[in-house]
Amino acid sequence: MYDVIIIGAGVIGSAIARECSRYQWKILVLEKNLEVGEGTTKANSAIVHGGYDALPGTLKARLNVEGARMIRELAPLLDFPYEQIGSLVLAFDEKDEAILRQLLDRGRQNGVEGLSILSREEILALEPNVSGEVRSALRCTEAGIVCPFNLTYALIENALANGVELRTDEPVTGLNPEGELFQITTEKNHYHAKVVINAAGIHAADVAALLGETDYRIRPRRGEYRLLDRSEGQMVRHIIFQTPTQLGKGVLVTPTVHGNLMIGPDSVEVENPGQRPATTREGLGRVDALARKSVPNLRLDRTIRVFSGLRATPDTGDFMIYESKHNPGFLHAGGIESPGLAASPAIGRMVCELAAASGRLPQVKRDQIIERRSGIKAFRQMTPKQREAAIAADPNYGSIICRCETVSEAEILQAIHRPAGAVTMDGVKRRVRPGMGRCQGTFCGPKVIAILARELGISEEEVLKDSRGSRVILGHTKGKE
Numbered sequence: 001m002y003d004v005i006i007i008g009a010g011v012i013g014s015a016i017a018r019e020c021s022r023y024q025w026k027i028l029v030l031e032k033n034l035e036v037g038e039g040t041t042k043a044n045s046a047i048v049h050g051g052y053d054a055l056p057g058t059l060k061a062r063l064n065v066e067g068a069r070m071i072r073e074l075a076p077l078l079d080f081p082y083e084q085i086g087s088l089v090l091a092f093d094e095k096d097e098a099i100l101r102q103l104l105d106r107g108r109q110n111g112v113e114g115l116s117i118l119s120r121e122e123i124l125a126l127e128p129n130v131s132g133e134v135r136s137a138l139r140c141t142e143a144g145i146v147c148p149f150n151l152t153y154a155l156i157e158n159a160l161a162n163g164v165e166l167r168t169d170e171p172v173t174g175l176n177p178e179g180e181l182f183q184i185t186t187e188k189n190h191y192h193a194k195v196v197i198n199a200a201g202i203h204a205a206d207v208a209a210l211l212g213e214t215d216y217r218i219r220p221r222r223g224e225y226r227l228l229d230r231s232e233g234q235m236v237r238h239i240i241f242q243t244p245t246q247l248g249k250g251v252l253v254t255p256t257v258h259g260n261l262m263i264g265p266d267s268v269e270v271e272n273p274g275q276r277p278a279t280t281r282e283g284l285g286r287v288d289a290l291a292r293k294s295v296p297n298l299r300l301d302r303t304i305r306v307f308s309g310l311r312a313t314p315d316t317g318d319f320m321i322y323e324s325k326h327n328p329g330f331l332h333a334g335g336i337e338s339p340g341l342a343a344s345p346a347i348g349r350m351v352c353e354l355a356a357a358s359g360r361l362p363q364v365k366r367d368q369i370i371e372r373r374s375g376i377k378a379f380r381q382m383t384p385k386q387r388e389a390a391i392a393a394d395p396n397y398g399s400i401i402c403r404c405e406t407v408s409e410a411e412i413l414q415a416i417h418r419p420a421g422a423v424t425m426d427g428v429k430r431r432v433r434p435g436m437g438r439c440q441g442t443f444c445g446p447k448v449i450a451i452l453a454r455e456l457g458i459s460e461e462e463v464l465k466d467s468r469g470s471r472v473i474l475g476h477t478k479g480k481e
């Protein structure tokens with residue numbers, strides 16, 4: 001029997017798990033995918049928004065501003081990549097300038113600091129590659145960029161270090177109230193819990209429907225992106241937005257924490273969220289045209305990857321975070337579209353407070369909490385002296401598996417053997433970056449497969465790219481029977 005079961009191990013479920021681990025509660029996180037962070041959390045703009053965009057008085061506004069501050073404090077504590085580079089929202093005409101004034105006003109109401117309006121000359125002094133057509137911009141020095149995968153791994157690893165349990169590859173298929181408890185049915189097990197938390201991303205409304213709850217619907221919206229080579233990473237130094245529309249914050253041009261340049265996303269409603277999100281010629285065409293409006297000299301032929309993500313857009317317009325009236329003890333953390341990443345630590349704290357206030361759980365905190373977590377040290381970022389010392393301590397640091405990103409075997413082994421470690425090629429890639437570079441895994445892919453097979457005790461044919469059934473090697477063409 002568990003005190004708390006959390007359904008979904010995206011950034012939100014992981015942030016909730018970490019906050020709840022401060023209490024003496026027996027907690028289980030159930031995730032349907034093979035790894036944590038493989039839902040919306042894996043494909044987004046990776047921006048820690050300042051908080052001027054959301055309507056004052058909404059949960060989005062409050063939790064964005066709180067979450068952005070918490071991320072800043074958590075980054076050194078939990079050792080994930082984050083940079084407060086600031087953002088500019090560009091205005092190209094009078095209509096845009098009216099929107100900038102509105103955003104400035106909203107930002108001030110939301111309590112965002114570091115906001116100012118810049119003139120054309122000030123913008124071009126900061127960002128010489130921005131279009132000369134620009135008239136003015138809203139600057140927000142509070143905004144930043146983060147690695148969404150490593151933020152999520154940091155949160156879940158810290159939760160596990162404080163006693164939380166995690167079971168992946170276990171989709172929840174049934175939920176039933178049983179007296180003061182809930183019975184949770186998965187494809188593999190039955191569990192009981194006093195409190196159930198729904199953090200199922202684009203599937204949150206489906207999970208709520210298992211209890212007959214239909215307060216909100218999720219309308220998934222796809223967003224497509226291009227990721228450009230590191231050679232383009234210096235094109236801009238801030239996150240460059242255009243004015244937002246009803247469909248989202250518009251197409252941005254931004255450096256990433258890994259030194260690449262990213263452009264996107266567009267916003268298109270998707271009929272079937274079960275379908276794998278894909279990129280389209282039309283979607284990328286829209287992204288290219290809009291991104292070039294902000295930064296005309298973009299070298300799109302330096303694209304190394306295109307990808308898309310699905311927004312969990314709720315039909316209510318705001319995050320849906322509350323305790324169910326019909327099923328006390330069932331907590332919703334649904335409809336977490338943008339700025340969900342930025343707000344994630346604050347959402348974690350709010351949901352944990354709701355759990356504590358449910359009256360179903362002891363209000364006792366743990367005597368000792370592990371506050372810090374160390375990330376995997378990247379060979380690429382070490383000085384020559386540090387590299388020497390790392391190889392002396394662990395010779396696997398001397399074996400370079402990914403040449404584009406200079407990833408050593410030691411890092412890959414850590415990625416696999418950590419708590420909530422990688423079990424797929426994409427899991428390794430997201431944790432330590434083999435295959436994230438210019439050749440996109442053409443050279444290192446077979447080596448990563450061999451390491452995964454050896455370390456997981458499976459055959460190379462059984463190694464998966466990301467999800468169930470996503471085998472990479474279907475058979476040998478020579479050399480083996």
Ligand SMILES: Cc1cc2nc3c(=O)[nH]c(=O)nc-3n(C[C@H](O)[C@H](O)[C@H](O)COP(=O)(O)OP(=O)(O)OC[C@H]3O[C@@H](n4cnc5c(N)ncnc54)[C@H](O)[C@@H]3O)c2cc1C
Nearest residue numbers: 008010012032039040041045047172201223339340341342
């Ligand atoms: C295009 C795009 C751009 C974005 N840009 C930004 C940005 O720049 N800044 C920002 O702050 N936010 C951004 N967001 C929003 C942000 O990515 C999300 O708010 C956040 O990732 C949501 O996390 P989550 O944990 O709720 O969802 P998810 O990451 O989808 O996690 C939900 C998890 O629940 C699991 N699950 C579902 N059903 C079940 C079940 N039945 N049983 C067990 N597990 C289940 C899923 O497998 C999944 O792992 C963007 C989103 C998109 C799509």
